[in-house]
Amino acid sequence: MDFYEVLEKRRTVRDFSDKEVTDEVLERILAAAFKAPTNDHLRQLEFVVVRGRENIASIVDPLAGNIEGFTRKHVDALADVMDKDEYAMFVDAMPKQQKMLVESGCLVLPFFYHKGCPLLKPDCLSSLNYFASAWAAIENLLLAATAEGLACAMHIPIEREAEHVKRTVHAPEGYEFPCFLAVGYPAPDAYLPRQKVIRVKDRIHGNTW
DSSP states (O other), X not given: OOHHHHHHHOOBOOOBOSOOOOHHHHHHHHHHHTTSOXXXXXXXXXXXXEESHHHHHHHHTTHHHHHHHHHHHXXXXXXXXXXXXXXXXXXXXXXXHHHXXXXXXXXEEEEEEOOXXXXXXXXXXXXXXXXXXXXXXXXXXXXXXXXTTOEEEEEXXXXXXXXXXXXXXXXXXXXXXXXXXXXXXXXXXXXXXXOOOOOGGGGOOSSOO
């Protein structure tokens, strides 16, 4: 498929089939991450790939309590502050945060080297250049996965989840962990949230807002 078709087909999918993602396909997808723009021209990215449901479960185990508590406290209340498409996506997504990672069968844990200011206490926007580079790389990975007929779902770590992952996989000092990334083939009945339709011309401003 051509590039614009890939953009149209990229979706977050949280329901996966049992079909295995081969090492060859996975390496092509991860190679795409290193084609993204990067801070300091260094491409200081590393990936831990976890396969097998038991292995993945040991990594994502702390999610269960966090998700259960958040779901109970917040989902119903959010119905009054979200539009209907956003809320439909949220209701489907929240209960699947742990399940989607385990059932994908292939969990990718990206890490990036972060120099300078603490990530969560930047001096200025420029202090987040390493973080921004990591997300540019992840976007390349998502698009490459789409081109391969795969689907992906992300979970952004909350509370102490990132520290648990770094400790569990023995990540070196100085590396940050931005997200859990489930990679797999979508289930035939995978839920696809309705996408927001944006009229691009309404978002383009000439010379001034």
